[in-house]
Amino acid sequence: MPKGMVVIDKDRCKGCGLCVETCPFGVLVISPEFNRYGYNVATMGAPEKCTGCGMCAQMCPDAALDVYRAVKEGV
Amino acid sequence: MKVLLRGNEAMAEAAIRAGCRCYFCYPITPQGELVEYMARHLPRHGGVFLQAESEVAAINMVYGAAAAGVRTMTSSSSPGISLKMEGISYLAGARLPAVIVNVMRAGPGLGNIAPAQGDYFQATKGGGHGDYRLIVLAPSTVQEAAELVMLAFDLSDRYRVPAMILADGMLGQMMEPVELPEPIPPGRIPPKPWALTGAKDRAPNVVSSFDLDPYRFREILRALWAVYREIERNEVRWEEYATEDAELVLVAYGTMGRICRTVVRRARKEGLRVGLFRPISLWPFPYAPLRRLAERVPVLLTVELSAGQMWEDVRLAVEGRAKTPFYGELGGVVPTPEEILSEVKKHVRG
Amino acid sequence: MSVVETKVPAGFVPVYTRPKSLSDKRFTYCPGCHHGIITRLVAEAIDELGIQERTVGVAPVGCAVFLYEFFRCDFAQAAHGRACAVATGIKRANPDLIVFTYQGDGDLAAIGTAETIHAANRGENITVIFVNNQIYGMTGGEMAPTTLPGMRTVTTPEGRDVRTTGYPLRISEMLAQLDGPTYITRQAVFDVRHVQMARKAILKAFRNQLEGKGFSLVEVVAACPTNLRIPPAEGNRWVKEQALKYFPLGDLKVRD
Incomplete structure (x- = not known):
């Protein structure tokens, strides 16, 4: 199970790629998929690498990313 | 007091x-x-x-x-x-x-x-x-x-x-x-429910003159x-003074309206049937009352401290029903009642 | 209107979620525009201080003209450059409100220079967010007072010639000379570390107002990739490598 997860609001995403640039672990990629406004949107290309650090969301200019972290077992 | x-x-x-x-x-x-x-x-x-x-x-x-x-x-x-x-x-x-x-x-x-x-x-x-x-x-x-x-x-x-x-x-x-x-x-x-008082227990208020959509802006x-x-x-407001039997009515507002009231009194002393129509609301302009006056008064003399600005609204109101001469002063010069009276006398006989 | 693709599975907790004081409206900024980051940071500050119900924003003319649609706050739309005067009127009329302006460099540093300087000099108890992206974005990429020497814009097609068009105007340095303002700082958002610093600065600028400390202005050196005609990631590098040469970061005035 990955440590983190990014939930991408596809309608807000404009595919600028600042999240892709920022992610230290190469989790995010710009997908060939278009949203309804014609933008290629960001998606989790390597979800297993996500640590839930939240850096992508802090750089997102469209407030399109929510970031979650797995609760540690036994906590 | x-x-x-x-x-x-x-x-x-x-x-x-x-x-x-x-x-x-x-x-x-x-x-x-x-x-x-x-x-x-x-x-x-x-x-x-x-x-x-x-x-x-x-x-x-x-x-x-x-x-x-x-x-x-x-x-x-x-x-x-x-x-x-x-x-x-x-x-x-x-x-x-x-x-x-x-x-x-x-x-x-x-x-x-x-x-x-x-x-x-x-x-x-x-x-x-x-x-x-x-x-x-x-x-x-x-x-x-x-x-x-x-x-x-x-x-x-x-x-x-x-x-x-x-x-x-x-x-x-x-x-x-x-x-x-x-x-x-x-x-x-x-009460001003539209005012910006903080969006507490209500949807946000926006004060704006902006709308990019021409059709929506047209409706606004x-x-x-x-x-x-x-x-x-x-909200049309005006004052009439000695217009009942007038052969000439001065049309003037503000300070000129006040001076023209003096002109009316002096003209009356000389037996001239002169009155005053003084718009108080310049917008909305008293078009209808002035038009009614023009039905029975042959001369409406507009007097202004300008080259003739309200005069345009007077003519729009009168639409040829009466003569609409103009007398104005420029540059901050305020005409005396005597000067206006001599202008009046060009249009009415005693 | 927005459709969230993935359901959050059990066993996860939020690290970062969209600020509550933002409305559901999509930002109208171009892809990769730093405005979006700065707008979001303002919303985060409003959330953190719990002041959404008493905050009134003043929207500028320019790329942030639709700002009032992005927030769940009362808003006034100001004439170009006049935001600080409008904010003064609101705040003086009702000092219980938290009043902020959000302005670009054309709005604040060209046509609105006088309103900005005098609001600062009076020490108006307002918060000013100043987005300096060195260009007029909305109108199509004309030279701004903050345009860098040699920088190409549609009105300086051969690059800004300082002999005929002057030098980038450093508004924050000018304001820091005055006795009136409380807090003048210059920040940037080209990487996460700087976003975090800018966030703290914006939070402080709002907190100052809550504490009645007076005029606070946060300048954020930003990129306009669209008018620079470069990809968004290069916009970040542009700020770091070019813009900061003329607009060094840091606090210019702090009065506690």
């Missing part, structure tokens, strides 16, 4: 009594006493007096205070009013109530500080950019100046349309005994013009 006040002071005191609690200004002659009076008295009533860095800033502070739901005013004189025109257009577009006093002086340009009426077009036909009107009230005595300032606040709040007092340097400087109107009772200011302006039409039906 009557008190002796300058026109500028009476307008300031009337604003305070009307519940004006934010006043923003920039110094200019000949309305200095209004600014000084507000600086001394408004803070004592818990109000905000602020001298801005420019007329542009002052009118935008008015925009802010009006948006916050407070009764607010600014005052200036002709060149300063030109600078305020941007903000006045935004006030009109955003449907914000506010009162603007213009104590007119002679222009164009820097002109001089003598009384004039050259800002009639600017006040009544828009002045700033876009499709809008201001409620424009023109007092001819210090007493009336005080009363019209109170009225301007009420009308502006009622219709959410900015109102202008169009005075001039003579009225601003003149001292007269005044019976000051009583301060407004609590509750006279209507249609609603605005429906309000203007309502104002035209309800």
Whole structure:
């Protein structure tokens, strides 16, 4: 199970790629998929690498990313 | 009880009594006493007096205070009013109530500080950019100046349309005994649910004159013009003096209206049947009453401290029903009653 | 209107979620525009201080003209450059409100220079967010007062020639000279570390107002990739490598 997860609001995403640039672990990629406004949107290309650090969301200019972290077992 | 006040002071005191609690200004002659009076008295009533860095800033502070739901005013004189025109257009577009006093002086340009009426077009036909009107009230005595300032606040709040007092340097400087109107009772200011008071327990309020969609913006302006039409039906104000049997009626407003009243009295003493029609609301202009007058009076002589601005509205009202000669003075020169009387005599026989 | 693709599975907790004081409206900024980050930071500050119900924003003319649609707050739309005068009117009329302006460099540092300087000099108890992206974005990429020497814009097609068009205007340095303001700082958002610093600065600028400390201005050096005609990631490098040469970061005035 990955440590983190990014939930991408596809309608807000404009595919600028600042999240892709920022992610230290190469989790995010710009997908060939278009949203309804014609933008290629960001998606989790390597979800297993996500640590839930939240850096992508802090750089997102469209407030399109929510970031979650797995609760540690036994906590 | 009557008190002796300058026109500028009476307008300031009337604003305070009307519940004006934010006043923003920039110094200019000949309305200095209004600014000084507000600086001394408004803070004592818990109000905000602020001298801005420019007329542009002052009118935008008015925009802010009006948006916050407070009764607010600014005052200036002709060149300063030109600078305020941007903000006045935004006030009109955003449907914000506010009162603007213009104590007119002679222009164009820097002109001089003598009384004039050259800002009639600017006040009544828009002045700033876009499709809008201001409620424009023109007092001819210090007493009336005080009363019209109170009225301007009420009308502006009622219709959410900015109102202008169009005075001039003579009225601003003149001292007269005044019976000051009583301060407004609590509750006279209507509730303003649209004001910016914080979006607590309601959807956010937005004060704006902006809409990119032409069809939506058209509807906003249609609603605005429906309000203007309502104002035209309800708020036309004028005064007639000795018009019943008149062969010639002088049409004049403000200071010229006052001088023309003297002209009427002198003409009557000489047996000349002369009357006076004095528009008090310049917008909405009293077209219909003037047209009715033109049905029975052969000559309507417009007298202005300008090259003929209100004269255009007089001719629009009369539409050829009577002769509409014009007499005006320029540059801050105020004609004497004798000069006007000799002009009258060119059109009527004794 | 927005459709969230993935359901959050059990066993996860939020690290970062969209600020509550933002409305559901999509930002109208171009892809990769730093405005979006700065707008979001303002919303985060409003959330953190719990002041959404008493905050009134003043929207500028320019790329942030639709700002009032992005927030769940009362808003006034100001004429170009006049935001600080409008904010003064609102705050003086009702000092219980938290009033902020959000303006670009054309709005604040060209047509609105006088309103900005005098509001600062009076120490108006307001918060000003100043987005300096060195260009007029909305109108199509004309030279701004903050345009860098040699920088190509549609009105300086051969690059800004300082001999005829002057030098980049450093508004924050000018304001820091005055006795009136409380807090003047210059920040940037080209990487996460700087976003976090800018966030703290914006939070402080709002907190100052809550504490009645007076005029606070946060300048944020930003990128306009669209008008620079470069990809968004290069916009970040542009700020770091070019813009900061003329607009060094840091606090210019702090009065506690």
